[in-house]
Amino acid sequence: MLSPEEMLTFYYPDIYGNCPIDLELLGYKLTTHHLFSVPMKLKDLLKDELSDRELDHLIQSYDLVGDIAITQIPAELTHREKLIGEAIIATNKRIRVVAKRDGFYQGDFRTIPLTIIAGEDRKETEHVEFGVRLQLNPELVYFSVRSSTERKRIAELVEPGEDILVMFSGIAPYPLIINKFSQARSIVGIESNPLAHNYGTRNLTLNKVKNSIELFWGDVTDVVPEIDRKFQRIIMPLPTASRDYLPVALECLSPGGTIHFYDFQPVGSYSASLDTINHLCRDSGRQVLSSSPVVCGHTSPGINRVCLDTLIG
Numbered sequence: 657m658l659s660p661e662e663m664l665t666f667y668y669p670d671i672y673g674n675c676p677i678d679l680e681l682l683g684y685k686l687t688t689h690h691l692f693s694v695p696m697k698l699k700d701l702l703k704d705e706l707s708d709r710e711l712d713h714l715i716q717s718y719d720l721v722g723d724i725a726i727t728q729i730p731a732e733l734t735h736r737e738k739l740i741g742e743a744i745i746a747t748n749k750r751i752r753v754v755a756k757r758d759g760f761y762q763g764d765f766r767t768i769p770l771t772i773i774a775g776e777d778r779k780e781t782e783h784v785e786f787g788v789r790l791q792l793n794p795e796l797v798y799f800s801v802r803s804s805t806e807r808k809r810i811a812e813l814v815e816p817g818e819d820i821l822v823m824f825s826g827i828a829p830y831p832l833i834i835n836k837f838s839q840a841r842s843i844v845g846i847e848s849n850p851l852a853h854n855y856g857t858r859n860l861t862l863n864k865v866k867n868s869i870e871l872f873w874g875d876v877t878d879v880v881p882e883i884d885r886k887f888q889r890i891i892m893p894l895p896t897a898s899r900d901y902l903p904v905a906l907e908c909l910s911p912g913g914t915i916h917f918y919d920f921q922p923v924g925s926y927s928a929s930l931d932t933i934n935h936l937c938r939d940s941g942r943q944v945l946s947s948s949p950v951v952c953g954h955t956s957p958g959i960n961r962v963c964l965d966t967l968i969g
């Protein structure tokens with residue numbers, strides 16, 4: 657039996673592609689998830705190789721990061737993983753490597769161990785998201801293909817001339833997507849994992865970005881006071897701990913600015929996140945003017961990844 661923390665880390669991003677439809681009735685605005693699923697096809701390919709019992713355990717979905725398919729192999733199928741990996745390669749010409757998750761999302765850097773089960777022996781790849789090129793090693797840095805529509809959603813909210821702060825910027829997908837799809841004046845990203853930061857700077861070069869994005873390596877708690885700037889919009893994509901950094905974000909948010917606050921909450925509820933924001937705003941002498949929740953993923957059946965788009969006076 658998994659603990660709640662293990663549930664979160666194991667399933668985030670999760671293996672379930674679809675939000676339950678009743679979320680819309682509960683007032684959430686849903687975004688699409690990018691789950692690459694191969695309904696029936698993988699099972700068809702393996703139906704003569706695996707027993708009926710083994711086929712029942714088979715997880716048919718995988719995330720496609722560049723040319724690496726990342727899947728999960730249940731313990732009952734470990735002895736069959738090479739066969740399954742080769743079948744996954746046969747489902748899609750783009751796939752050159754198949755890796756399985758070999759543990760939970762862990763540590764401050766939110767990384768997950770991966771083991772290659774088929775294909776080429778490498779973990780570095782290049783992923784393209786809405787035309788933005790992103791190089792990464794998905795074992796050494798956090799990156800979720802399932803957040804792509806959420807990143808684009810945020811970019812489309814940006815007004816011309818805004819100064820943007822992306823806390824926890826990883827390999828820089830938010831800065832690059834915002835840069836491509838908005839007329840922001842400046843974009844700052846802060847990331848503490850040195851390997852993710854290095855991929856971020858490499859990705860700026862790869863996408864021929866010159867001055868519009870600045871990336872800083874370090875802890876947001878240290879870097880925000882050092883750079884001493886104000887932002888009209890702050891993105892906080894660290895749902896496991898965004899609340900710990902909200903006071904730092906409030907220090908550099910202009911009056912009337914927006915915070916995109918990511919959190920994990922039970923399906924149908926976001927009041928605890930809003931209570932946290934209200935409480936911390938009051939402590940900092942600020943006021944929540946409006947806040948609307950957007951469901952942008954889920955970690956396990958019953959737990960959503962929610963973004964509260966929050967306007968703060």
Ligand SMILES: C[S@@+](CC[C@H](N)C(=O)[O-])C[C@H]1O[C@@H](n2cnc3c(N)ncnc32)[C@H](O)[C@@H]1O
Pocket residue numbers: 764765766797798799800803823824825826827828829830846847848849852874875876877893894895
């Ligand atoms: C959930 S990931 C999101 C990464 C990226 N924004 C994306 O969408 O792919 C959170 C990131 O925050 C980084 N991180 C965690 N704590 C941090 C801190 N105190 N300061 C700066 N970065 C931090 C982690 O290393 C990780 O790359």
